[in-house]
Ligand SMILES: O=C(O)COP(=O)(O)O
């Protein structure tokens with residue numbers, strides 16, 4: 001049960017949830033592949049590889065292109081050098097800014113728990129002028145563990161003042177990684193259905209799904225009273 005007396009903490013995933021970052025990630029991936037004379041990938045392919053963090057992204061690219069696994073470290077490093085602050089093609093999903101503003105105005109402590117490394121996460125939040133809305137920001141390299149391990153999400157709730165042993169709050173995300181992570185914490189999970197998920201919605205665990213951020217504030221209040 002989610003008993004939230006004071007406005008409860010709400011933690012968000014980033015890629016595929018608050019932001020459509022696939023075009024920038026795709027551009028940087030292909031720049032690295034081109035540099036090495038490897039075949040290029042489509043936006044759809046790269047989008048389908050996002051969610052587990054940079055190492056998993058490149059493990060999937062290496063597997064798809066039949067490259068040597070020994071290249072992983074160098075390719076990740078070359079990618080990060082380019083992706084460090086790539087924001088030109090990244091967009092907030094429609095309605096995100098207003099929904100965050102409403103939740104913040106209502107007093108919900110807000111956080112981010114993403115598998116994207118902290119450097120580009122902060123650069124993107126700054127780019128959109130929304131970093132100060134989040135009192136806790138946990139990136140994919142903030143802890144040794146990444147989602148779906150529950151540790152990063154627990155750390156985000158802890159940083160927002162929740163009891164680490166039994167955090168109350170809500171996680172909002174888009175992927176299989178997020179659904180498993182929320183279940184492991186455990187906290188209720190709200191899924192944005194227009195993100196980068198590869199699995200049919202009915203095969204994932206979530207408390208509510210939404211395809212429009214204007215619906216989110218009401219969903220959060222309903223869940224907080226559940
Ligand atoms: O960088 C990734 O692969 C995933 O990032 P996310 O956890 O914000 O979806």
Ligand SMILES: [Mg+2]
Nearest residue numbers: 013015016174
């Ligand atoms: Mg995501």
